Amino acid sequence: MLQYVWLTIAFPLVGALVNGLFGQRMSKKASGTLGSAMVFLSFLTALASYFSYKSWAAGSDSPYFELTLWPWIHVGQLQIDAALLIDPLSTTMMLLITGVGFLIHLYSTGYMSHDKGYSRFFVYLNLFIAMMLILVLGNNLALMFVGWEGVGLCSYLLIGFWYQDMYNAKCGMKAFVVNRIGDFGVLLGAFILFWNFNTLSFTELFGNFSSVMNSATIESWVPLAAALLLFLGATGKSAQLPLHIWLPDAMAGPTPVSALIHAATMVTAGVYMVCRLNPVFTAAPTAGFIIACVGAATAFIAATIALTQNDIKKVLAYSTVSQLGFMFLACGVGAYWVAMFHVLTHAFFKACLFLGSGSVIHAMHEEQDTRVMGGLAKYMPLTYWTFLISTLAIAGIVPLSGFFSKDEILWRVATWQTQFGSAPMILWFVAIATAFMTAFYMGRVFFKTFLGKPRWTKHYVEHHHHPHESPRSMTFPLVVLATLAAIGGFMGLPHFTHAPNFLEPWLAASTGGEEQLNIVGRIGLEEHGSAAHDDHGTAAHDDHGAAAGHAEDAAAHHEAFVSFGSTETTEIIFALVSVALAAFALLGLAMPLYTKRFGATEKLHTSLGPLYRLSLNKWYIDELYHYLIVIPGTALAYGCWRVFDMKFIDGIVNGVGNVLGWLGHGVRPFQTGFVRNYAMYLLLGAVVYLALSLLK
Amino acid sequence: MIDRDVIGYDQIYALGPVIILTLTVLVLILADCIWRAFSRHVKPGDVEHDDPAGMGLMPNLVITLIGATAAIADIFYLLGRLRAGGGTALAELFIARGFPDATGRHAWEAGALAIDSFGLYVALLGCLILIAVSLIMLPYLQSRRLFRAELFQLLVLSTIGMLLLGFSRDLLNTFIAIELLSLPLYVLCGLSDKSSASRESSLKYFLLGAFASGFLIYGASLVYGAVGHLNYKAIAFYLSSNPDVSNVLLAGLSLVGVGIAFKLALVPFHAWVPDVYQGAPTPVTAFMASGVKVAMFAAAIRLVNDSLVGLDAQYWRDALAVFAILSMIIGNLFALHQSSVKRLLAYSAITHTGYLAVALCAGGPAAAQSLLIYLAAYCIASIGAFMLVAYLSRPGQDDVYFDELHDLSQRYPAASAALAILVLSMGGLPMTAGFIGKLLVFRDAWAAGLHGLVIFAVLNSVVSFYFYLRFLRAMYMQPRVPGTAPLEAGSMPAAYAITAVVSVVLTILFGVLPQLLVEWGNSGVMLQ
């Protein structure tokens, strides 16, 4: 079965092709059904490969199942195959993408039902699923890059889906351009890895990573440079500081797109890449530190911005940026499986929140401003309840999924063994403050939208009848996702519960269980001496061997914690603190402020003047980029076009100076259209040529 | 120091493709003379007055296609012989030798024309380009009522120049081949004599081309003065036996470089490109963008690999690297805001020259292979793209502007999808042929230690996506500009459709299964 895993990619690809070629001639129902069915088939294949992987892994030494489809590029040392890699990490992502993808396809059949470009939408959406699967399943950096570019392209096309509005098209462009900066990093990072390890294949890279690293032929900057360049790519794709600016604007696309691409799957590609290449990142502790800092800073800044946004989707967008920051924080401290855990839970509750907001927007006839909502709970009960569950989940209320993953991240940060002094403490404080703000702004959105008095009556009743619940195709995915958001956390229960943790040993096989255990081991070292360490070392190797036997492994982990009663108590206290803070932010602050005493916020805004404006204007980062990069860049390009090409060809030389004075007079007669100038140019070039070769 | 030339007449069969194409030209001329000899008021090259569809061009097209196909068949035959022989070159024509030393061994021995696999692959590419361009020429001429039958002769002549450039290993031969390549093009650029842009393009190209040829031939004379011979091997031998390079030789090589860089359109020798590409009839532009580029890079890589091997790289590589960097920057910056598609593609051609020059800087057989692969991918994309421009443009205009492309995907979904795929391949999107080319070219340069140059080139290829995406944005994401009449291209003529399908299929095929292209290039490396 495992060798048919390529079908997961093929199904959506076929869907995109058929819809693309014949979509115009098919009925809406047919093309929607086709699109969703293909993703459902893909999900079934993924599920089947999950089970067959488990049985395969039980009898295999290596956690990596490689499937070479065909030799892709074989030139000299460059040997790249079109090969897929099945391991716990990619299987998890595959299930997530196809599962959530299917629900969102289903939702879209309802949400987009009145849209002109219905079949086009499903073409892009199916193509996206295929590309995303290539990204996570590819067994080498080149194939991953194919998916990486592909999802970028789909995201670009989907953000600008309603292109009749110029603003949307511009947002799409912005997303693409910002992402290309990151892609540049990925390419160079891949180049560095290739030239030092002579392979782009993940399995080969992992296979000889430690031996090459130890052979001292590698200069010390190599893993750091590779890790940082790859992380640059991750900041682009996963909207981290300083490249986060595109994600809020990406909300210009249809809401299912925001849920699928800009919350659940594509934006987590950066996290996936870091987890996938975790040996490289682990080899460069400084890179880990930088990633943790960038993640924490992003989480914090995005959360502060989310506090004051009024557009329901903008709040969710900044919340996504903030949560992605949490995931990178986890990656930075080496807790890769925890990052993946948060990817999963975040996908559930954030997709649910986005779809819920889509349902609200649908009911409010494309109104996105929470200031004119309120009191919607009684008109759309299903949306209300699912949104509530997801809000509690993201806020971190026990026992919903967000609590477990976020709490695990906070705990890993607090116990991070690092050379960077008090970094864990500072990062922990930033993270807990962010968690507090998260609970507050999510409460704010929730209460403003669903509770309190309806503020939409005046302008609304004149044109429309009451808001109504969405059709079943839209509410069904909401219910499923809300259920997952509620119970998803039980996949990775914290150690102090002594319950079996399913996710950790499962993912440890591919996200470096060794590192995980080494951290634990180092703690153990302090009290138990080296014997305990050796024990854990063995346990780690067993981990690689048998994915089936996680129960014993999990037990082995727990022993480490059980032996330190104090650590366990601390962990419980930490968890209680974060739950208490979240509950206080939700019930103590957000609820009174945004339901009963609605006017009080105005006073708060004036008293907090500058801080409020800083947050409302997103820390002025867009403006900063605008003045620092966009304007000079545009001026240069525009100047070249305008001055050299237009003005001179038209023979107009007036008024050139004020546009491009700083480029100087010398290069102006560049594209004049006059042969004599071209000839002179040629002559000058010849002089330069002669000078360069003779004056050595 | 130089011995006399020996003419190897027994090996003339190796020039088969060139001879076949020459015969094709002769047949075309003769046919034109005889064909219309019975018509009183029609001169050869024109089409009968009672032939509004221009079907009189058909015989010329058929003869050209037959000639090109025969040449391709001959190339495959020669390649087969070459493989069977197992050597690096099938034949060396017009061999020259250095003076023998005391033991009677010649210091060097090389033909002015080397019929090796590299040359044969360049020839193959040239013949394929000839077929593609002649195919798209017919509907183009018909739609514009430009019944000029001579252009087939001129196209074939230019192709002969290409073939010779691929084989040439002697500066004089190179010069003659470049002229044979260029002179017909000067005429072809001015093909649509009613359009002032076309005439302007022809004249500009001619004047600047003549100027650049002057540099080339002057450089060659200086090289002769220093070395005493024009054969590349002679130059290489001279360089290796004279550690102190004379300034005369350096100046000569630089001036030869200027002449070649002009045809390659490296910045700062590029100024003619946008004007000429835009003004020339679109199929001719396609020929220039593909054929001339292939031929000139073939000439350049021969010069670098065969003659400059003994020269310290700093004497030529630094200048080339500077020009490569300039080409990438200038090409990208100027392309960003162009409103004309042809002009944008012209600037993008300059950028591509920059990437290719990066591989040229690397030098060596691997770079020759990568260049061939990159060029093949680029030719496919650029012929296809220019063909689509020819198809979409209004008859009186011969160019397409971006605001005319708006909303094109709604009315011409197939054409827009094809154009999108082809320009994305030019940009180097993975899973297209263009990506493979870029990957290999950058790999070579990196392996040659040109790390800074590669980083710069990667950065530029990232930037270049911005303007390639303008095609997608215009076609898929922008509503029609109020007040502009939509493009009315009608249904696609068969010749266009064939070219479009073939180019798109090859682009994707080579992207997904690049091994086909790589193996194709692999056997084209055996230089030296």
Place this chain on the structure above:
Amino acid sequence: MNTTGEYNWVALFLFGGACVLGLAFALAALLRPSNPGLFKRLTFESGARALGDALVRFNVRFYILAIVFLMFDVDVVFIFPWAAAFRLLVFGEENRLFTPMGPACLWEMFVFIGILMLGWAYAYRKGALEWV
């Protein structure tokens, strides 16, 4: 290799050329009858105007004639050295590393002239020789 010395010959050649030219003019001035007139004082006697705008338009028919003439020029450029070396080409020479071509070189010239004549025929059919 010291190339500067060799280039002295070039200078000498230039100097010699200038001397010959000067000598010719001087001799002509001494020998010719002097009979100046309005038209004879023009720079060129070919009918072109010596004064006026440099960008004067020439009749394009001149160019066509010039191109046809060029064909014969090319003819001569190749035929002269061929004729001068004909014996060598056919029979070769002792002590030279040169493979004689035999009668092939005679046919080769026919091919060459044939190609040129074909071009001439084309030009003729095209009406390049008609002064319209």
